[in-house]
Amino acid sequence: MKNEKLINDMCKAMSDKRAFDITIINVEGLSDVADAFIIASGKSAPQVKAIFDNLEFEMEKQDVFAKSKEGVQEGRWIAVDYFDVIVHIFQEDARKFYQLEKLWINENNVTKYED
Numbered sequence: 536m537k538n539e540k541l542i543n544d545m546c547k548a549m550s551d552k553r554a555f556d557i558t559i560i561n562v563e564g565l566s567d568v569a570d571a572f573i574i575a576s577g578k579s580a581p582q583v584k585a586i587f588d589n590l591e592f593e594m595e596k597q598d599v600f601a602k603s604k605e606g607v608q609e610g611r612w613i614a615v616d617y618f619d620v621i622v623h624i625f626q627e628d629a630r631k632f633y634q635l636e637k638l639w640i641n642e643n644n645v646t647k648y649e650d
Contacts, residue, residue: 537563537570538619541599545622546648548593549575552586554624557648560639570619573648574636576627580610586624587613 546557554575563570577583587607594600599617606613612629615622623635636645 541597541617542571542573542620543648544593544597545573545590545617545620546575547650548590549573549586549622549624550648550650551593552589553577553582554586556630558636559646559648560636561644561646562639565639565644569616569621571621572635572639573620573622574630575622575624576630577624578627580626583613583624583626584610587615590615590622590624 542559546559549557554577557573557575560572560574561570562568562572575586577586584607587604591601594617602616602618604613604615611626612633613624615624625633
């Protein structure tokens with residue numbers, strides 16, 4: 536998968552703020568939007584925002600800046616577009632409701648991040 540180090544660094548930054556169920560979906564060749572999606576969960580709006588803040592902080596230290604970000608104020612579902620990688624950080628109940636993974640998962644394009 537392209538951008539493997541970047542994806543790992545993003546997952547680590549989120550894990551450092553106790554994001555859980557971090558899932559990497561390789562959509563290279565399946566989507567024109569990105570090569571990979573990372574989906575992570577937090578327990579509450581403050582935690583989701585803290586996960587996002589740390590992700591942004593750690594990426595900016597590497598001179599990696601988001602093209603766009605949505606949902607930061609509410610903290611229920613934050614989507615961050617890093618061009619080739621799109622990160623979704625959900626509150627647990629929102630993730631269950633939207634089931635975004637089901638849109639892109641096939642039998643061999645999913646990896647669970649293990650810290």
